[in-house]
Every structure is written in structure tokens, then in C-alpha cells.
Amino acid sequence: MPLTRLAVTAVRNLHPVTLLPSPRINLVSGANGSGKTSLLEAIHILGLARSFRSTRLQPVIQYEQDSCTVFAELQSHHGVASKLGISRNRQADYEIRINGQSARSTAQLAELLPLQLINPDSFRLLEGAPKQRRQYLDWGVFHVEHRFLSAWQRLQKSLKQRNSLLRRGRIERSLLAPWEAEIVAAGEQIDGFRQAYLQQLKPIFEQTLGELVELDGLTLSYFRGWDRERGLAEVLDSQFERDCALGHTQAGPQRGDLRLRLRGLNAAEVLSRGQQKLVVCALKIAQGRLLRQLDRQQDCVFLVDDLPSELDQAHRQALCGLLESLECQVFITCVDADSLSNCWQPDTPLSMFHVEHGHIVQTE
Ligand SMILES: Nc1ncnc2c1ncn2[C@@H]1O[C@H](COP(=O)(O)OP(=O)(O)O)[C@@H](O)[C@H]1O
Ligand SMILES: [Mg+2]
Known part of the structure; x- marks a missing residue:
């Protein structure tokens, strides 16, 4: 608007x-x-x-x-x-x-x-910490999936509870169970929303990138934040000892990431600054295009x-x-x-x- x-x-x-x-x-x-x-x-x-x-x-x-x-x-x-x-x-x-x-x-x-922001620091989306890429991804999910926000809030709340129990030292594992159930339910829901969103975004990103710069072979993939082969409940269970030692939960959507690679290498390590900026522009414009496609009332401002x-x-x-x-x-x-x-x-x-x-x- x-x-x-x-x-x-x-x-x-x-x-x-x-x-x-x-x-x-x-x-x-x-x-x-x-x-x-x-x-x-x-x-x-x-x-x-x-x-x-x-x-x-x-x-x-x-x-x-x-x-x-x-x-x-x-x-x-x-x-x-x-x-x-x-x-x-x-x-x-x-x-x-x-x-x-x-x-x-x-x-x-x-x-x-x-809002979508493109500025001289935008190349950091590729180079910087996963948090920035999660924020990018969740911006899109938030705007197209109205259930995302409440799932995200539930995840944050239950993670906070689990982490604070972990930091108490010797604890009854049964105390963790209700929070873990909540982390698993909200976490798998968030993961599903993110995957559905990316499936729609990816072709638009590829097309947008092609219109902006020639970078054949650049791939965008998603890491959900825990082992692809196992459910989150099983992973939380198997990582309990380590989580206790570290005092926080290591697996879940809070560790998700997007990976951009060129010829198998991290794009941030092979592309020039200018190319990185163009890739980021393509990522952001693709989100604007998708939002417009899905809901014309929700145009974003760049x-x-x-x-x-x-x-x-x-x-x-x-x-x-x-x-x-x-x-x-x-x-x-x-x-x-x-x-x-x-x-x-x-x-x-x-x-x-x-x-x-x-x-x-x-x-x-
Ligand atoms: N809180 C503030 N109050 C008043 N001036 C400020 C404040 N913070 C920054 N500035 C000044 O505002 C000016 C505008 O900065 P900026 O918008 O970054 O300029 P531009 O993008 O045009 O180069 C700068 O000269 C800066 O020193
Ligand atoms: Mg300026």
C-alpha cells in the first residue's frame, strides 16, 4: 500500500x-x-x-x-x-x-x-549470520501465512521455558516434556510454513535473478534447523545432554537458515560485493513480486x-x-x-x- x-x-x-x-x-x-x-x-x-x-x-x-x-x-x-x-x-x-x-x-x-530495504549493507544478508536470512525468510512467511505469528510466539515462549530449565542444572526430564511438546508442535508448523513459502518463492527468485545478473548455477536451499531425516521430538531427546551442557536448545526452527551456493561453494565467499548486492536485490524483489501475486492489497514499499x-x-x-x-x-x-x-x-x-x-x- x-x-x-x-x-x-x-x-x-x-x-x-x-x-x-x-x-x-x-x-x-x-x-x-x-x-x-x-x-x-x-x-x-x-x-x-x-x-x-x-x-x-x-x-x-x-x-x-x-x-x-x-x-x-x-x-x-x-x-x-x-x-x-x-x-x-x-x-x-x-x-x-x-x-x-x-x-x-x-x-x-x-x-x-x-517494507523491503535495500542498502549498502544488504550484501551482509549473504555473508552475515543465519539470523538475518531467517528474518528475510520469515518476513515473507509472516506476510502470506497469518498463522505464522502465533506459531512463532508459541515457539519463543516454549524455548525460553525449556532453556531456563536446562540452565538450572540437575532437572527432572519430565519437567521439560510439556515445553518440548510445544516446541515440536510449533516448530514443525513453522517449518511447514517456511517450506511452502520457499516453494513459491524459489522460481520467482530464479527468474528475477536471471533478469538482473548472469549467475548460472546459483542455488538457494533451506536448512530447517535440525536433521532432515528425523523428527524434532527425536532430535530434542537425543541432544538433551548437550543442550544441558550448553544451557540452550540447539535444534529447531530458531536455527534454520537459507543457503546460497555457487558451484558448491558459499556464494558469499565467491561473489564480488556488487554481485552479492544483486543477488540480495533479486531475493528482496522476488518477495515483493510474490506478495503482489498472492495478495494485491499487500504491495510492499521498497x-x-x-x-x-x-x-x-x-x-x-x-x-x-x-x-x-x-x-x-x-x-x-x-x-x-x-x-x-x-x-x-x-x-x-x-x-x-x-x-x-x-x-x-x-x-x-
Ligand atoms: N540525532 C540526530 N540529531 C540531529 N542530527 C543527526 C542525528 N543523528 C545524525 N544526525 C546528522 O544527520 C545528518 C543526516 O545523515 P544521513 O541521513 O545519514 O545523510 P545522507 O544519507 O544524506 O548522507 C548527518 O549529518 C548526521 O550527522
Ligand atoms: Mg545516506
Whole structure:
């Protein structure tokens, strides 16, 4: 669902601003340090209640201000507008409002505003810890499978209980049984959701990747977090002694991962930075495409920070073409607007914004 109005107050260096973005392509240009990333960060906070630059929101609040606020109106395909707002103060209290009502859960924001971020750190999705790839996968599962969130919450709760019992030292195994039953039930459900999602995503990813870069033989596979041949109950049972020694549960969907390999080698160890970024772009665009295919009311908004970085002209052009073909709303930042202003079809709605010392002005 595109943002039709966006109001930002006291986020980093940005002056209070209200923008009327294009439902399709929004180009945001400006010198280094002008505030481009901060604008994307504001939208990210609205959709996920967190920044992509710091683990805490405290540094995002403008110096000498007590709180920051982001508010937006979203247009749905049926023309019904939703209003989302979030504000966060220095005491770490935050307030979420959805259509004028106070809301407690950030999942409600995420559901209304599915966001995909592509930035200069995106290559880390391949190189970094499995947690990032799980988050990527679960983003998709969350948006297409409404039972995922409750299964995930059940898993987290039962894992926490089992782990805390494990850390107590000598324990009755029967104490673990109810939590293990819950881990197994929720865990196998999550695994089933992830597999069903990946089965749909994989062909779209392969096609998207082929449109973006030539990397024949790149494979995407899924590791569910425990032995493929055995049920989770059996694995938990057989790993009891080790889990006790380590104080946490080693098998389950909390250890799942996606593996990207080229000629049998880990893709992160053989691809260039630019190629890794393109693979990540293909992964994220494929999720956007799948979401659109499954549910047209759930278009995601793409935030693309510093699009030109690490990409040559031909790949920039190919990436812009793909983002355009998604037909969803995209916010793209770059230093020099000329580097991207000619990448679009003449009839694609395009708005341009220029940022200078935190002032955002619409130029087109
Ligand atoms: N909490 C804050 N309050 C005010 N200014 C900040 C805060 N945090 C960062 N800044 C400043 O905001 C500016 C904008 O940064 P950024 O959005 O990353 O710029 P760009 O992406 O355009 O290069 C930087 O000059 C930075 O020093
Ligand atoms: Mg930046």
C-alpha cells in the first residue's frame, strides 16, 4: 500500500516536513550528510518500530528534542485510507496509533506497511549470520501465512521455558516434556510454513535473478534447523545432554537458515560485493513480486538507499527496470539525481525530492 502522505518530525537532522510521495517512484537526492538516509529511516520506523542503522531508537531522535514522530496515510487498492503513526521519546516509551486508535503490537504496523530495504549493507544478508536470512525468510512467511505469528510466539515462549530449565542444572526430564511438546508442535508448523513459502518463492527468485545478473548455477536451499531425516521430538531427546551442557536448545526452527551456493561453494565467499548486492536485490524483489501475486492489497514499499553504490550503469538500469516493473512504491536515494533520472519509462509516475541540510523539497 503506497504512502500518500508522510509527515516526519525530529528524526535525525530532518526539519519537520510533510510530503506527498508518488505511488510509484520517488527519487531522493542530496549531498552526503544532507538527510536522505534519515528519510528512509523514518519510513522504516513507521513500518517496523525500529531503525536499520542503530539497534536503539535513541540516536534517531533529533539532538535536543524529546521525541520523534512519523505519521503516514496509506492508500489501499479499494481506496480506503489507513493512518499510521509512531512516536518515540527519550524515556523509550513509544506510542503507535493506527486509524486513530492506540495499538500495542508492532506486528500490526508491519502487516499494514510491508517494507523491503535495500542498502549498502544488504550484501551482509549473504555473508552475515543465519539470523538475518531467517528474518528475510520469515518476513515473507509472516506476510502470506497469518498463522505464522502465533506459531512463532508459541515457539519463543516454549524455548525460553525449556532453556531456563536446562540452565538450572540437575532437572527432572519430565519437567521439560510439556515445553518440548510445544516446541515440536510449533516448530514443525513453522517449518511447514517456511517450506511452502520457499516453494513459491524459489522460481520467482530464479527468474528475477536471471533478469538482473548472469549467475548460472546459483542455488538457494533451506536448512530447517535440525536433521532432515528425523523428527524434532527425536532430535530434542537425543541432544538433551548437550543442550544441558550448553544451557540452550540447539535444534529447531530458531536455527534454520537459507543457503546460497555457487558451484558448491558459499556464494558469499565467491561473489564480488556488487554481485552479492544483486543477488540480495533479486531475493528482496522476488518477495515483493510474490506478495503482489498472492495478495494485491499487500504491495510492499521498497526503500533503496544509495542505489548506485557498487553497481555499474548496466546493472543500475536493470535494477531500476525491475523496481519499476513491480508497480509498487519505491523510495530511492542517490547523491546525484542525474545518475538515476533517466532510468524510468516516461509514463511511470515519478516524484523527485532534494535534501539540503535536513530540508526536503519536492522538485518534480
Ligand atoms: N540525532 C540526530 N540529531 C540531529 N542530527 C543527526 C542525528 N543523528 C545524525 N544526525 C546528522 O544527520 C545528518 C543526516 O545523515 P544521513 O541521513 O545519514 O545523510 P545522507 O544519507 O544524506 O548522507 C548527518 O549529518 C548526521 O550527522
Ligand atoms: Mg545516506
